[in-house]
Amino acid sequence: MLxxxxxxxxxLENSLFKVYYLFYTxxxxxxxxxxxxxxxxxxxxxxxxxxxxxxxNSNGKPIYEQITSQIKNLIISGELKPGEALPSMRLLAKExxxxxxxxxxxxxxxxxxxFIESITGKGSFVALQNSxxxxxxxxxxxxxxxxxxxxxxxxxxxxxxxxIEIMTMLYEEGER
Amino acid sequence: MENVLxxxxxxxxxxxxxxxxxxxxxxxxxxxxxxxxxxxxxxTTIKLLLNLIHRDGGDIQIFSKCNLTHEKAIKEELGVVLDxxxxxxxxxxxxxxxxxxxxxxxxxxxxxxxxLRRFALPDRKRVKDYxxxxxxxxxxxxxxxxxxxxxxxxxxxxxxDPMVREEILDIFLEFIQDExxxxxxxxxxxxxxxxxxxxxxxxxxxKVMFSEVKDSLLEDYGILKCTHTEFDQLDxxxxxxxxxxxxxxxxLVRRKKLQGKFLIDSAGIEDIMLFHxxxxxx
Numbered sequence: 001m002l003x004x005x006x007x008x009x010x011x012l013e014n015s016l017f018k019v020y021y022l023f024y025t026x027x028x029x030x031x032x033x034x035x036x037x038x039x040x041x042x043x044x045x046x047x048x049x050x051x052x053x054x055x056x057n058s059n060g061k062p063i064y065e066q067i068t069s070q071i072k073n074l075i076i077s078g079e080l081k082p083g084e085a086l087p088s089m090r091l092l093a094k095e096x097x098x099x100x101x102x103x104x105x106x107x108x109x110x111x112x113x114x115f116i117e118s119i120t121g122k123g124s125f126v127a128l129q130n131s132x133x134x135x136x137x138x139x140x141x142x143x144x145x146x147x148x149x150x151x152x153x154x155x156x157x158x159x160x161x162x163x164i165e166i167m168t169m170l171y172e173e174g175e176r
Numbered sequence: 177m178e179n180v181l182x183x184x185x186x187x188x189x190x191x192x193x194x195x196x197x198x199x200x201x202x203x204x205x206x207x208x209x210x211x212x213x214x215x216x217x218x219x220t221t222i223k224l225l226l227n228l229i230h231r232d233g234g235d236i237q238i239f240s241k242c243n244l245t246h247e248k249a250i251k252e253e254l255g256v257v258l259d260x261x262x263x264x265x266x267x268x269x270x271x272x273x274x275x276x277x278x279x280x281x282x283x284x285x286x287x288x289x290x291x292l293r294r295f296a297l298p299d300r301k302r303v304k305d306y307x308x309x310x311x312x313x314x315x316x317x318x319x320x321x322x323x324x325x326x327x328x329x330x331x332x333x334x335x336x337d338p339m340v341r342e343e344i345l346d347i348f349l350e351f352i353q354d355e356x357x358x359x360x361x362x363x364x365x366x367x368x369x370x371x372x373x374x375x376x377x378x379x380x381x382x383k384v385m386f387s388e389v390k391d392s393l394l395e396d397y398g399i400l401k402c403t404h405t406e407f408d409q410l411d412x413x414x415x416x417x418x419x420x421x422x423x424x425x426x427x428l429v430r431r432k433k434l435q436g437k438f439l440i441d442s443a444g445i446e447d448i449m450l451f452h453x454x455x456x457x458x
Contacts, residue, residue, distance in 0.1 A: 060442065090355070094352070097371045098371065099372060099373060100207075101375075
């Protein structure tokens with residue numbers, strides 16, 4: 001148990017460092033990093049040896065999208081490591097009690113986005129070189145958060161200058 | 177993808193009921209749910225697939241072979257469960273094992289007894305003393321014990337309690353782990369199929385209303401909720417079926433065809449089925 005906790009801590013540290021480094025190189029607000037880390041933290045800490053995918057029927061998102069976003073998160077958080085095998089589409093469908101076509105679509109989307117690679121007759125694996133995609137995925141998220149910020153700012157008539165000021169302040173505060 | 181089952185323009189005339197030009201196909205490795213209200217033609221279709229009744233027209237191919245000329249070869253690889261247990265009352269599971277051994281060339285006694293154990297079916301008890309759930313489990317055990325590639329089930333889960341249905345669903349999902357295996361299951365209990373089916377074929381009054389990938393059905397259709405005035409302004413072509421009440425209207429629509437901002441809820445398979453038959457009845 002202790003060993004396992006230790007391993008998880010190491011994995012967490014490792015992935016957090018990678019994420020931090022990634023953001024550092026593209027100069028992204030520390031708060032955003034913290035927020036994203038907060039989300040991914042949950043995955044890393046609660047994660048066990050088995051893959052955790054939870055499907056909600058009441059959340060309006062289609063099931064294949066729920067699968068792709070959760071697997072993406074697991075890959076980004078480092079819980080699923082490059083080269084690691086994913087469960088077969090049929091097994092995933094069986095365990096989640098969903099249609100094989102749904103899992104197939106999810107895997108196809110993940111493959112299209114470069115997160116996984118599928119080899120006929122062997123199965124699907126986490127893609128080896130996906131740091132580019134992870135970066136893009138993060139950028140997309142950052143953009144999304146910033147979009148929300150800007151929308152809120154516009155409602156309150158907060159100017160761009162003010163916004164930048166706040167961001168600079170927050171960013172520097174975070175660095176101290 | 178190769179089709180395990182292809183039905184083309186199938187028809188059957190009964191007095192007062194006509195199965196008209198039923199066509200659909202099931203790709204290998206998939207589960208298809210055949211849905212429709214009682215008397216819609218689900219069982220007639222299944223009986224025609226099995227050549228239990230004479231057809232009046234059309235063509236059926238199972239494993240890419242004609243179901244009439246290759247009947248024996250096809251049935252050797254087919255697992256069938258009908259809505260009622262058809263085993264003689266006085267036999268016990270052991271007797272059935274012996275009978276089946278001489279029916280199917282590939283009958284596997286080990287598989288059969290492992291299913292009996294799994295389903296907790298006593299092998300010396302007579303079938304007439306079995307409960308309804310036990311009889312159904314026995315039918316399923318028989319259907320699976322000669323290494324079939326294709327399962328055809330007619331109302332196999334109706335009349336069973338949720339625990340047994342769940343157990344049977346698990347069996348189906350295990351069966352489908354082999355990509356060569358396929359399942360056609362008819363049911364009016366939609367919740368079972370809603371979870372596991374890849375394709376849904378809806379039969380209404382002897383006609384196929386649609387035969388589509390389940391996910392795209394759930395994506396395409398939506399339930400529009402609006403006021404009576406809004407409803408009256410809509411193009412009636414867009415409405416598949418509707419339910420009016422004193423305070424508003426609910427209508428089944430195809431999401432993409434509807435322009436503008438409307439309140440559209442997601443529609444389940446059951447809603448789609450209900451509204452379709454309602455619309456068609458107008």
